[in-house]
């Protein structure tokens with residue numbers, strides 16, 4: 001009776017025992033388990049969970065759609081440093097690599113090999129010593145320049161401590177010398193690792209480190225000097241060579257760490273003759289962000305040391321992970337491998353010629369933008385023609401009659417969809433305000449033209465305001481900046497911090 005089926009009776013079908021398993025009660029199905037029209041479901045009419053993990057699942061299409069809809073209200077992320085465009089081919093490979101844990105060398109030896117190739121290429125791009133007589137330079141990938149800078153600071157501190165110990169001297173009060181325009185991660189590094197911050201302050205005319213002042217600040221407790229290739233405010237390159245030459249001239253044993261977070265993938269292509277890297281003998285370590293002009297999505301960074309002398313052994317751990325021994329110097333353990341793979345793709349896909357073409361184009365667009373803004377009367381504070389990052393830092397011309405400031409202009413532009421941040425400069429520059437437009441890979445001349453048009457329109461709107469209306473506008477803007485929904489994210493206990501440069505002086509931190 002293969003084709004002729006007998007119909008089972010109830011007592012044959014429903015085994016009462018199987019329906020009353022002694023276990024946890026079965027979950028009750030929900031109409032939404034089967035009902036997939038997003039905006040017809042109750043989820044669309046309910047508040048999305050914000051504080052407590054929900055008790056029940058939600059269908060994946062609905063979860064994805066709700067998050068996507070919310071994120072679409074984020075700013076159009078087009079005018080800061082961080083990469084937002086990569087080619088489809090590598091996006092696909094990076095997606096496939098999402099599940100790879102970079103630290104697991106045993107399972108993913110090729111990801112480790114790819115990282116090592118990147119370290120080699122970047123170290124050579126920075127002219128590390130490669131002569132047969134030299135000890136091998138070394139480096140590692142990081143999550144970004146911040147981790148790289150933490151590692152660089154730790155290495156300088158440990159080397160200084162070792163030297164002091166060997167000399168039988170006190171090693172309890174290390175300090176580091178840097179520009180007050182440093183990115184906030186330097187303040188963090190100093191604070192987290194108990195190193196005193198010694199600042200060379202900017203002035204109203206100078207936004208980079210003064211080499212002589214920096215070297216004069218050095219004493220026996222100085223672990224190193226930080227020099228920046230591409231500051232976050234004006235994109236200028238600090239004079240690393242002048243610092244180097246002063247150290248050599250005065251015979252001071254103090255290393256330089258170069259923070260080339262943004263400039264590390266620009267300067268070698270736009271100003272190859274500028275000596276800022278390992279060509280200078282006092283430069284012992286350099287960091288660069290892969291996710292800025294390295295052209296990879298966030299977060300990947302790199303740090304390179306000129307020789308093992310500058311990376312003390314005590315900091316490096318040989319971890320045996322599932323049978324394979326690996327030397328490791330990182331702050332965290334597990335991390336994804338995709339960004340390292342993305343970096344390798346960009347390096348071999350573009351080559352030096354590709355990076356140069358992109359960086360030259362960006363520089364030309366930035367120069368054009370600066371020229372247009374100048375014609376509108378703006379004061380340009382960044383360097384053009386490749387002598388700094390491809391960005392335009394500018395401020396409004398001095399005019400006591402004017403009823404609006406840079407923050408008002410930023411707000412006007414935001415209403416037109418552009419995020420051009422306004423900043424208050426580093427301390428001692430008389431609370432100078434400026435605005436910054438970063439020209440990134442996907443900022444073509446066409447986009448640049450649209451922005452110029454919108455800056456003109458924004459200025460017209462602001463000009464047309466009279467005193468009382470402008471006052472109302474500034475007040476409205478201030479209330480906007482303290483949007484209650486966003487303000488709520490800072491715990492009251494941390495609201496009024498007074499220990500950072502921002503807390504002390506009103507400097508606003510450059511956001512990447």
Ligand SMILES: *Cc1c(COP(=O)(O)O)cnc(C)c1O
Pocket residue numbers: 143144145146147183185228230231232259260261262289301512
């Ligand atoms: C962006 C930046 C940093 C921090 O880098 P991340 O990669 O975002 O961690 C540090 N220094 C400078 C000069 C920067 O521009």
